[in-house]
Amino acid sequence: xxxxxxxxxxxxxxxxxxxxxxxxxxxxxxxxxxxxxxxxxxxxxxxxxxxxxxxxxxxxxxxxxxxxxxxxxxxxxxxxxxxxxxxxxxxxxxxxxxxxxxxxxxxxxxxxxxxxxxxxxxxxxxxxxxxxxxxxxxxxxxxxxxxxxxxxxxxxxxxxxxxxxxxxxxxxxxxxxxxxxxxxxxxxxxxxxxxxxxxxxxxxxxxxxxxxxxxxxxxxxxxxxxxxxxxxxxxxxxxxxxxxxxxxxxxxxxxxxxxxxxxxxxxxxxxxxxxxxxxxxxxxxxxxxxxxxxxxxxxxxxxxxxxxxxxxxxxxxxxxxxxxxxxxxxxxxxxxxxxxxxxxxxxxxxxxxxxxxxxxxxxxxxxxxxxxxxxxxxxxxxxxxxxxxxxxxxxxxxxxxxxxxxxxxxxxxxxxxxxxxxxxxxxxxxxxxxxxxxxxxxxxxxxxxxxxxxxxxxxxxxxxxxxxxxxxxxxxx
Amino acid sequence: xxxxxxxxxxxxxxxxxxxxxxxxxxxxxxxxxxxxxxxxxxxxxxxxxxxxxxxxxxxxxxxxxxxxxxxxxxxxxxxxxxxxxxxxxxxxxxxxxxxxxxxxxxxxxxxxxxxxxxxxxxxxxxxxxxxxxxxxxxxxxxxxxxxxxx
Numbered sequence: 001x002x003x004x005x006x007x008x009x010x011x012x013x014x015x016x017x018x019x020x021x022x023x024x025x026x027x028x029x030x031x032x033x034x035x036x037x038x039x040x041x042x043x044x045x046x047x048x049x050x051x052x053x054x055x056x057x058x059x060x061x062x063x064x065x066x067x068x069x070x071x072x073x074x075x076x077x078x079x080x081x082x083x084x085x086x087x088x089x090x091x092x093x094x095x096x097x098x099x100x101x102x103x104x105x106x107x108x109x110x111x112x113x114x115x116x117x118x119x120x121x122x123x124x125x126x127x128x129x130x131x132x133x134x135x136x137x138x139x140x141x142x143x144x145x146x147x148x149x150x151x152x153x154x155x156x157x158x159x160x161x162x163x164x165x166x167x168x169x170x171x172x173x174x175x176x177x178x179x180x181x182x183x184x185x186x187x188x189x190x191x192x193x194x195x196x197x198x199x200x201x202x203x204x205x206x207x208x209x210x211x212x213x214x215x216x217x218x219x220x221x222x223x224x225x226x227x228x229x230x231x232x233x234x235x236x237x238x239x240x241x242x243x244x245x246x247x248x249x250x251x252x253x254x255x256x257x258x259x260x261x262x263x264x265x266x267x268x269x270x271x272x273x274x275x276x277x278x279x280x281x282x283x284x285x286x287x288x289x290x291x292x293x294x295x296x297x298x299x300x301x302x303x304x305x306x307x308x309x310x311x312x313x314x315x316x317x318x319x320x321x322x323x324x325x326x327x328x329x330x331x332x333x334x335x336x337x338x339x340x341x342x343x344x345x346x347x348x349x350x351x352x353x354x355x356x357x358x359x360x361x362x363x364x365x366x367x368x369x370x371x372x373x374x375x376x377x378x379x380x381x382x383x384x385x386x387x388x389x390x391x392x393x394x395x396x397x398x399x400x401x402x403x404x405x406x407x408x409x410x411x412x413x414x415x416x417x418x419x420x421x422x423x424x425x426x427x428x429x430x431x432x433x434x435x436x437x438x439x440x441x442x443x444x445x446x447x448x449x450x451x452x453x454x455x456x457x458x459x460x461x462x463x464x465x466x467x468x469x470x471x472x473x474x475x476x477x
Numbered sequence: 478x479x480x481x482x483x484x485x486x487x488x489x490x491x492x493x494x495x496x497x498x499x500x501x502x503x504x505x506x507x508x509x510x511x512x513x514x515x516x517x518x519x520x521x522x523x524x525x526x527x528x529x530x531x532x533x534x535x536x537x538x539x540x541x542x543x544x545x546x547x548x549x550x551x552x553x554x555x556x557x558x559x560x561x562x563x564x565x566x567x568x569x570x571x572x573x574x575x576x577x578x579x580x581x582x583x584x585x586x587x588x589x590x591x592x593x594x595x596x597x598x599x600x601x602x603x604x605x606x607x608x609x610x611x612x613x614x615x616x617x618x619x620x621x622x623x624x625x626x627x
Contacts, residue, residue: 060490111521130521131568134575142576149522 018461019437021418025467029422032415034407034441035272043397051077051366051392056166058384058399065447067100067155068377069384070168071237075373076384077170079258080392082367088357089172094237095349096158096168097375098342101236102192103151104378105293105335105342108445109199110144113332116439117206121213122432140202143195147339150188154346157181172361179356186350192343193307199336200311207333216420217440218328218413221246223279223289224298225405227257227376232301234308234341236376243279243289244299248324257374260383260400277405288408291380292444293334298324303337305344311337328413328443335445366392377402379445403446413440422464429473434462480530481619482581483513484523487538493591493604496611497536500589503612504534508619519564521572528577532584532622534615535566538604539588545611547587547618552580585618587611 024030042061049057055073059066071093078085085093115128118136127135134141158177159167167174207214224244227235232242241255241263255263267276267284278287289295298319303309315333319325325334349355366388373384380402387396417440421433464473485501487494498515505513512530514523519535527533535550552574553567564572566586574580589611593601600608 131571131575134572138576145521145524145576149525152522 018463019414019441020463020465021414021422021437022465023467023472027423029415029419032411032418032437033271034411034414043399046394046397049394051080051386051388051394052170054384054386054394054397055168055170059166061399065100065104065377065379067096067159067168068375068382070166071097071100072373072375072377072382072384074168074170075375076371076386077373078362079371079373080366080368080386080388081170081362081364083171083362083364085172085362086357086359087354088176089360089362090237091349091352091355092158092173092177092360093168095346095355096155097237098346098349099151099154099158101151101378102339102342102346103148103155104445105339106144106148106151108378108442109203109332109335109339110141110147112445113439113442114140114144114202116435116442117202117209121435121439125431125435128435140198143198147192147195147199150192151342153188154185157185169361171363174361176358176360177356182350182356186347189343189347193340196336196340196343199339203333203336210329213436214327214329216417218409218416218443219326220409220412220416221326222409222412223251223282223287224295224324225279225289225291226296226299226381227374228253228300229304234296234300234303234312234338238375241381242299244295244324246322246324246326248319248322250299257381257383258372260372260374261385261398264400264405266400266404272407274407275404276407277400278408285408288412289405290328290409290444291402291405292331292378293338294325294328294331295380296376297334297337303341305341305348307344308337308341311340328409328440331443331445366390369395379403379447380405401447403444406444406446410441410444410446413443416440429462429464437462481508481511481532481534481622482526482530483508483511483534483536483615484516484519485513485536486516486518488517489598490596492593492595492597492599493589493601494538494594495598496538496589496591496600496604496608499600500536500587500608500611500615503608504615504619507612507616511619519566519569521564521569523569524572524576527569527581527584528573528579531582533581534585534587534618536587536589536611536615538591540591542588542590545587545589545607545614547585547614550584550586583622587614 018035020033021029022031046057055070058073059070061069111130115133119128119132130141227239228242229235229239241257242250243252244250263280264277265280267278269276278284279289297312297315303312315325315337316323318330370387375382382402383400385398386394388394414437417437421436462474463471466472483501483504485497487497489495489498501513501515550567552570570580570584589604590607591604
């Protein structure tokens with residue numbers, strides 16, 4: 001008789017989730033699923049609201065990456081107004097995007113994942129948290145907190161508050177940058193660079209420490225999707241979509257993000273509220289693709305900032321002859337490279353005289369009844385697609401979130417880790433195994449609040465079930 | 478005056494849950510010399526600011542109490558595994574102590590009675606009244622602390 005293991009709730013991720021591991025009659029892992037069991041329905045209740053309200057409403061989807069929704073929503077608004085925003089407004093929006101990346105990546109790496117890496121997957125779960133991290137390496141923990149604070153401070157300076165800032169609007173931004181505030185932000189740069197340098201040193205040690213385990217952490221070929229700049233560089237705010245396969249071949253390039261619905265479909269499964277986007281030409285589920293840092297650093301031809309570009313070259317060597325890094329564990333490394341890029345690029349933007357311009361908003365009324373906004377959120381490419389009537393009232397909204405786009409790959413990762421580490425014959429899950437399965441999910445830094453547009457914390461529940469559906473073991477956190 | 482910090486937290490879109498934020502906004506107007514911070518939840522980045530002050534007030538909406546009340550707290554930790562991006566006031570004090578080797582001389586948690594948490598930007602009448610009482614309580618505590626420091 002087959003069995004199922006359930007992990008619920010999953011911890012140190014954003015939202016609620018459950019993992020079930022199904023064993024077959026021989027007590028080997030037959031299947032594993034990552035279930036997302038929360039639902040909010042932002043797409044539905046935004047119907048009837050005004051276009052200009054959408055950045056403020058959709059930024060409430062998430063407390064971690066509200067700026068990404070704000071920016072993407074504003075870009076969908078730009079499209080509906082049919083305006084080109086002023087140069088200063090675009091640079092300020094770019095600054096906000098990078099600040100969002102920095103604070104989110106710092107949270108993911110230093111707060112959520114570092115306890116596993118520094119304390120070990122088998123360490124006591126009671127201390128495998130930020131306090132345990134402080135006990136192990138106080139300076140490292142402190143640096144991580146301050147790096148996130150830097151990102152948050154930029155968001156607060158630009159938008160007057162850290163979370164749910166209403167500063168970005170269709171047509172541009174509300175306020176120009178105060179020159180005195182620019183200097184405050186520049187003052188953080190040396191420390192931020194040093195801290196990211198420490199993170200990069202740490203991740204390389206982590207690669208050595210976990211060399212035997214890494215090959216089982218979501219190591220498979222998939223499509224990789226993200227934005228690249230017009231000349232093929234790492235992009236975060238605009239540009240074209242590029243799709244690369246697991247062998248490093250670019251199978252589609254210079255795709256217009258506004259036509260995302262032509263390239264990607266969204267499948268649903270009865271056991272999860274999280275949709276399963278796939279690449280249409282390959283159908284579901286073969287059209288599995290990954291987005292986010294791993295995809296972005298893989299698909300770009302270069303990174304425009306010098307230190308991050310050097311790291312990108314080192315990163316690419318991990319792909320060996322294939323030239324593409326397919327192992328999901330290296331999301332963490334890619335995230336650190338993006339933190340470095342963010343700090344370097346923030347410095348460049350702040351030193352650009354145009355950042356202090358006063359022309360920050362293009363005014364227009366409704367000129368189209370449909371618009372798409374697309375940016376690279378910390379976790380991957382994000383689409384907001386609105387239909388409005390002639391008065392700008394939302395008739396229909398579709399939000400395609402990064403975490404959802406990684407859904408098929410996350411399930412594949414859970415299955416791979418479960419198959420490798422779980423001995424179903426024992427009918428028992430150890431804390432170490434539970435944490436490895438969770439850590440596999442955390443590679444993607446999923447934000448389930450965003451991806452289901454859902455409300456809540458992110459505990460994990462894991463269940464081990466037999467073939468008859470009987471619960472053999474379960475762990476909740 | 479020695480440094481004081483008021484942290485009001487909660488979700489202003491969920492009715493009474495925003496009472497702590499509303500109270501901190503009032504305190505900011507009445508006491509420009511006091512640093513006031515309004516947030517959805519307590520985050521680790523606050524540890525540095527807390528370590529840099531001598532008195533801290535955490536103001537939050539609270540169910541199952543009948544009137545606004547203040548209690549002194551000391552460093553501690555959640556019984557279950559601490560969440561990584563939001564913390565209790567006690568955990569935050571612990572974080573300040575561990576990272577910066579300093580915590581405020583006095584740390585107060587001030588609860589405001591709350592009962593309505595549906596989608597709304599308004600406080601219920603009862604919570605609004607209690608929020609005003611809370612602000613007056615903070616007035617008195619700020620005065621007391623200022624007198625002690627003279």
